[in-house]
Amino acid sequence: DQQVKQNSPSLSVQEGRISILNCDYTNSMFDYFLWYKKYPAEGPTFLISISSIKDKNEDGRFTVFLNKSAKHLSLHIVPSQPGDSAVYFCAASARSNYQLIWGAGTKLIIKP
């Protein structure tokens, strides 16, 4: 039972355009959501997070949107740059146990 789903295994976007990565979850107890970025041969690195009390969080070129009623979150990257090419993981947590549940990841390819 996948509680966190990233339905797009890969996404290709032109440099300079907007990249939108999506994530769906099923557990209504999740109240904290994170995005991590992973380059080949490296561990994931934290990118941005959002608490369930918010519907948007912005950090530079990265914005995460949370739609609690739809149990959906998305990561927007504007403008997309070649260095953004990586695998992006969505993860969710319920503060009751702090265990992170991860999606399968979306490979983002930024085309020059």
Next chain:
Amino acid sequence: KAGVTQTPRYLIKTRGQQVTLSCSPISGHRSVSWYQQTPGQGLQFLFEYFSETQRNKGNFPGRFSGRQFSNSRSEMNVSTLELGDSALYLCASSATGTEYNEQFFGPGTRLTVL
């Protein structure tokens, strides 16, 4: 500060053998979590150790075990290896284990079971 280190980086074993992986967290971090990453499955949580105690455990069989030492270094052990255990094993450290935006990952150990 030095980052999270994992040894070895690559390992090849045969079915039935056992393996021990090591993780050294960032200095001062007391929480170490272990994950298994397989293609298309994301990261599956194995267990978390804090101050030498297992605080959280995922849904893996008892063949997967771990421990943490007084210096916060952690090891995980997999006994009676199966082909399906082939994966990237990642460890992550944080100060207390409750601040996920401050969780730092090592580069992983790539385990191949033949």
